[in-house]
Amino acid sequence: MNICVFLSASDLPDRYTRPAREFAELLGKGGHALVWGGSDTGLMKVVADGVQEAGGRLVGVSVEFLAAKARKGADEMVIAKDLPERKGLLMRKADAIVIMVGGTGTLDEATEILELKKHGHTDKPVVLLNTAGFYDGLKEQFHRMEDEGFLTRPLAELVFFAEEPAVALAYLEEALGNR
Template sequence: MANLSVCVYCGSRDGSDPAYAEAADALGRGLAERDWRLVYGAGDVGLMGRVARAAQDAGGETFGVIPTHLLQLEVGKTDLTRFVVTETMHERKKVMVMNADAVMVLPGGAGTLDEFFEVLTWRQLGLHDKPILVLDIAGFWAPLRALVDHVVAQGFAGESLLGQVTFCTDIEAAFDALS
């Protein structure tokens, strides 16, 4: 797919396994090499900053969205192709998804989980039909996959929920899934 816009959710920290940072770098580079635009949280810290810098270094287009209250904490990356400041987190998440054709989830913390579950819920409710790919780098998201399976097994979601998320063990598999 040419000119695809991919929303990337990920941590504002690097995490403890160097594989996470390597994956963020590879994702940013890979997006740029495919001429796909990065849509992300506009921070210049952690995996967020790594994805954006790698995309920029490879000549890629970057679209960042950050709420006012996180400009300092997440070190708002103002040298992006497009830099949008919102008033709230809710607005940030909406703008990110509205400007993307697909969502990829790298390792991250509570914020990343919040973004993942919100975009999954929106898809479950029919508010969008964009692909959601979880990049299970070094097994990081194995507990999340087990949780989603458990929710379905315990009758709190239909089997269709399992088809709304694609778990990939590496960046290339995620790119292949979107191509």
């Protein structure tokens, strides 16, 4: 599988890096490819290192203004002209999406894929990896949106919430038949 991971490029504490590294190692050992923002900094670097060291492939999509931070030695690296093009390329190259901890860029990517899925423009499985309860508030907001009629599809059809890396990958492998 080509698994796109939306996540931060910031340096983060162990409570976030350890589970991200665990997911990356599981992904690599499973023979899957990481599709990510291409950065060789912060949490993006942690995940890319873990996948590569465990034998997985790296497919990066950076953007012109961040090209200097793009990882050298990725199996594939594309440089997009801007953030919208980058986001589109990341989604097209992926069989599935995992949302890890991140800031406004990650939140933008997460809500766009869910909006596309809500309207039937993609059927790719989406997992929100809720490391250390990072997305508890967002999860609550999504449930409120569902309860109050703002979602045209059940939340469970849009996103799977996982608390642990192994649960996230198991869900994706089952959803896609471990291809």
